[in-house]
Amino acid sequence: MAKEKKKSGAPLGNKNAVGNDGGRPPIYDSPEEFQKKIEQYFNSLKGEFHYEEINNIKQKIWDVDPEYPTITGLTYFLGFESRSTLYEYAKKLEFSHITKKAMLRVEKSYEMQLYNPKPTGAIFALKNMDWQDKQVFDHNLPQDSEILKSAKERASHIADEE
Numbered sequence: 001m002a003k004e005k006k007k008s009g010a011p012l013g014n015k016n017a018v019g020n021d022g023g024r025p026p027i028y029d030s031p032e033e034f035q036k037k038i039e040q041y042f043n044s045l046k047g048e049f050h051y052e053e054i055n056n057i058k059q060k061i062w063d064v065d066p067e068y069p070t071i072t073g074l075t076y077f078l079g080f081e082s083r084s085t086l087y088e089y090a091k092k093l094e095f096s097h098i099t100k101k102a103m104l105r106v107e108k109s110y111e112m113q114l115y116n117p118k119p120t121g122a123i124f125a126l127k128n129m130d131w132q133d134k135q136v137f138d139h140n141l142p143q144d145s146e147i148l149k150s151a152k153e154r155a156s157h158i159a160d161e162e
Contacts, residue, residue, distance in 0.1 A: 038078070038102045
């Protein structure tokens with residue numbers, strides 16, 4: 001009698017395996033909860049300050065300096081273990097718009113930093129967001145383009161006149 005080969009995986013009847021497609025369960029079940037946490041992140045970057053009167057002049061004193069938003073900072077604040085998890089949320093239909101809009105807010109911050117005297121870091125970050133600092137020209141025209149049709153027509157008239 002041959003020995004039965006043991007199958008890998010959860011034993012039969014294991015209720016923990018029922019419906020488990022693998023992987024960690026999602027941190028956010030609702031888009032509203034996700035949006036609220038994203039807003040908390042952006043609000044946390046504003047910094048904290050108070051006013052003090054120094055030499056009869058009211059001055060703003062920063063208790064916590066404001067920070068620029070970053071994709072990594074957003075990812076960490078949301079409780080994710082990697083940026084790829086944030087990108088996975090961008091693929092989920094119910095979270096897609098919220099995630100893409102948050103990442104666009106980060107991108108906008110980098111874009112605004114281009115006006116700083118030393119924008120090197122912002123340029124690097126934007127290049128990682130698929131920005132390019134070169135111009136690309138496509139000299140190929142589709143065969144049905146109006147410009148190409150017009151040029152062919154003119155060339156035909158010139159050939160007929162000769």
